[in-house]
Amino acid sequence: MPDTSATSSPASQTLSRGIRILEVLADAHGALSIDELATHLGVHRSIAYRLLRTLEDHGLVSRDAAGAVSLGARMAALAAGVAHDLQAEALPELTAIANELGMTCFLAVLDGAECITLASVEPRHAVASVAQRPGARHPVTVGAPGKAILAQVPTADWPSGVSATLAAEVDTTGARGFATSHDEVIPTVQSVAVPLVLRGQRPAAIAVVHVATDLDDAAIAARLQQSAAVIREALDG
Secondary structure, three states: OOOOHHHHHHHHHHHHHHHHHHHHHHHOOOOEOHHHHHHHHOOOHHHHHHHHHHHHHOOOEEEOOOOOEEEOHHHHHHHHOOOHHHHHHHHHHHHHHHHHHOOEEEEEEEEOOEEEEEEEEOOOOOOOOOOOOOOOEEEOOOOHHHHHHHOOOOHHHOOOOOOHHHHHHHHHHHHHOOEEEEOOOOOOOEEEEEEEOOOOOOOEEEEEEEOOOOOOHHHHHHHHHHHHHHHHHHHHO
16 A cells, blocks of 8 residues: 555645634634744745635635635635534524623534634623634633533543632532633633533533623522523424
8 A cells, every 4th residue: 555644644734724723713812824824833925825715715715905814704604504403593692692781792612622603792782792602712711701610520521730729710600500701711810611512512602701790690690590501402302
């Protein structure tokens, strides 16, 4: 059998770099330049440019007139196919919460050792809101959605290195039914999340993010729990 390692390795590296570009753009809070993306990948600008051209050809990224890069419209179509039933049932509830509370509301699920946003809705009439783009991810060990998700996971399956402080916060989340975070994922941003426990699906959470509000965390959590119950009833029967 011929040795294919020499030919398969570069292809795998190219694919990995392309996926990494999509992850970096999903985590960014705005468009990035080619130079910034090259720095994130640790590659020369010319390599980043070639990768972007391929992704652009498939509609996965787009560039504005100044050359700044952001995720393309095709990514939304691909994301819509992930957990389609869950997203379909959640979106009306996310929309209602976002407009009632004036906060960005989103659905997050466990993906390995990370928390990934599946769907997000920004309030229609808010003066200012925090963006939380679908596809955005961060370690499950930070942020309110991560705590709400870990509350559903046996401790034996937690990522390594969970601190005693975080473990105590997850215990509190399980006891009171909601989690909070302040400045953990995005500086100055606060979050409230509730567990969304569904049969046969990955641990999930419904959360809101905001900068400042007159509502207390418990009141926000109570509204999230109402929607979580609606989604559970629709999906679990």
